[in-house]
Amino acid sequence: MAFAPLICVVDFHHARGPEVERWFGVEEGSADPSVENDWVNLPFMALSDGAHASTEDYSYFTLRRAETPKHPASSLFGISCTRQLDASKLIDRPAEVTRSTVQKAVVVVSDSPQYFGAIKAQLGVVTAAWFAQRDFTDVEILQRFSESLPTLLKNQEGEPDHYFGISLREMIHEFKWQTLVLFKCALLQPKMLFFGSHCERLCMMQFALISLIPGLIRHLQDSADPKFNSCETELVMPTSLKTSQRSSLLTYMGLPLQLFGRGSLFGPYTPLQQLDVLADQDTKSYIVGSTNSLLLQQRDRYSDILINLDEHTVNITSSSLQHALTLSTPDRRWIDFLTQTVHDTWDESNPSRPKDHGYAGSEEFIRMQFEEYLLAMLSAVKFKAYQEKNKDKERIITEHEGDPAGEFSNNYIHAWMQTENFRIWNKFTDSHLFDIVEPKHPCSGGLSIEDVQRRLAQ
Secondary structure (H helix, E strand, C coil): CCCCCEEEEEEEECCCEEEEEEEECCCCCCCCHHHHCCCCCHHHHHCCCCHHHCCEEEEEEEEEECCCCCCCCEEEEEEEEEEEEEHHHCCCCCCCCCCCEEEEEEEEEECCHHHHHHHHHHHHHHHHHHHHCCCCCCCHHHHHHHHHHHHHHHHHCCCCCCCCCCCHHHHHHHHCCHHHHHHHHHHCCCEEEEECCCHHHHHHHHHHHHCCCCCHHHCCCCCCCCCCCHHHHHCCCCCCCCCCCHHHHHHHCCCCCCCCCCCEEEECCCCHHHHHHHHCCCCCEEEEEECCCHHHHCHHHHCCEEEECCCCEEEECCHHHHHHCCCCHHHHHHHHHHHHHHHHCCCCCCCCCCCCCCCCCCHHHHHHHHHHHHHHHHHHHHHHHHHHHCCCCCCCCCCCCCCHHHHHCHHHHHHHCCCHHHHHHHHCCCCCHHHCCCCCCCCCCCCCHHHHHHHHHC
């Protein structure tokens, strides 16, 4: 059963803190969605810590949709736009407004984050217009927005993936070679904690990261609760392949990898009220974001890797993870080339596009590079398994030499083979994927004089 998008207003009450004020899009006579789904943390997710420091901020979060006789429990996705208004500017100031500013968030709850780019554009305009009225009792504009949402989402269907999130160019420009460390780290499913004082940027960085795994943004139905595991139960082994069709190839190769299944959680903005879920023994891995510096003081407890966006640092607290994430020579060559391409085409006035408007260094270019890297790695791992299985037989005749998986770092491959997403991927993919995609690192080979010179130049 499709989920009709909902809208709510969250208000910051001077005595009671953040609370849901009202809902739009709920059928008459039906229960309050917050109560029905036990969304006690929704107000804290919508009004992020530190949102009062900026004129406008956005928060992105995941919610658990409770099971009903008509549909199983699943994940929902929220996006909120927070603004504030000087209380003295209100046309009719209610008695309960005792602070000098009024802070509210308008929230959209949808069943997929895929169209958040389109929703955000409208949400920002609507929230600004509602605040400009200086009268919060007049909600006609929100009512109209609620009525137009299903059409907006319908018009987006069938469109190619419009990735939202920080541009990959900005990500590589900021994190350079560590972008590959973060990408490989996500596949190992550790406890990844992002910290930053700007909530929207914090969330966007995480969405950009997971968008590097083809198709994952459309398959996040298990991401809101570590108990969910519907993806695996519904998976079937692909039996046919059209190599000329990119989507067919990606599916056949077992993508998207299921980073969020049983024991995992995705919470782009995770308030302190949710810490108990992070600390729960059944929560084995997550990618979450926080704007509260309290978490920095307890980073050893809540993270294996901490990405601090304010200081542009990546701090790996787990030694085994650090060991696994040391990049191989071909890895360094590959990411150095990407970083250099972004650097050479960087345009300060428009970071998301190459200054020459060419393909090299564009978003699509970066995406294709990561896709090629990932497919080569998956293929090399299948080849490694095939070799090990047949090692006692007479020398296997294949055109592939040596152990191509080692070029992605043996420690890394070993660590990845212990993960849940590897187990699921391996179970539902053909053992001869290396016949489809060559099992070879895109930058395979030993260290050359050019590599040394490029390192020195950097």
